[in-house]
Amino acid sequence: MRTYTRVLATLFTALVVVLTGLSSTANAKTSTHTRADTVLKQAAKLKGKPYKWGGAGPRSFDCSGYVQYVYKKAGKKIGRTSGAQLKGKRIAKGKKKAGDILVFRRGGSAYHSAIYAGGGKMWEAQRTGVPVGKHKIWxxxxxxxxxGGGSTTVKMTSNNKAVKTAIPGTHS
Incomplete structure (x- = not known):
């Protein structure tokens, strides 16, 4: 009888652990999905606002000021410049999700940032004369x-395998 009770107790404990783990995973996915939805809703609310170099809202924006303002309204603090917005978890392009930040670079320097909207489009404050809007990735x-993630970079090896490496001075 004691063995039977121990087996039942062990099975019950295992069931509780498994169900708790599944619940945590579902909550994490829901939290990430909710945050992305909030970011996209905030981005859309600003459609039509004018571009102004150095603008950080709420009346006008430059690219990085727009991204920072949207994330702030969504409850997430990020850097002010496109270069500062490189901080965070780097994601392979093929794994990007709506709400991720796209930082455009030339010669190793960041010069523009936007918010991925899904479907090959992004929310951005592009340039003078073009109001904030959703545009194709150009x-x-x-x-x-x-x-919010640790700073890592994803590099592709010669046989097309993604390898994550930590950026010095950060932790993931």
Whole structure:
């Protein structure tokens, strides 16, 4: 009888552990999904606002000021410049999700940032004369950043395998 009771107790404990783990995973996915939805809703609310170099909202924006303002309204603090917005978890382009930040680079320097909207489009404050809006991604020269994660970079090996490496001075 004692063995039977121990077996039942062990099975019950295992069941509780498994169900708790599944619940945590579902909550984490829901939290990430909710945050992305909030970011996209905030981005859309600003559609039509004018571009102004150095603008950080709420009346006008430059690219990085727009991204920072949207994330702030969504409850996430990020850097002010495109270069500062490179901080966060780097994501392979093929794994990007709506709400991720796209930071455009030329010659190793960040010069523009936007918010991935899904479907090959992004929310951005593009340039003078073009109001804030959702536009097609117009360059392949960008990296994808998911704010809040550790700073890692994804590199492709010669046989097309993704390898994550830590950026010095950070932890993931």
């Amino acid at each position: 360059s392949k020269g960008y990296v994808v950043v998911r704010p």
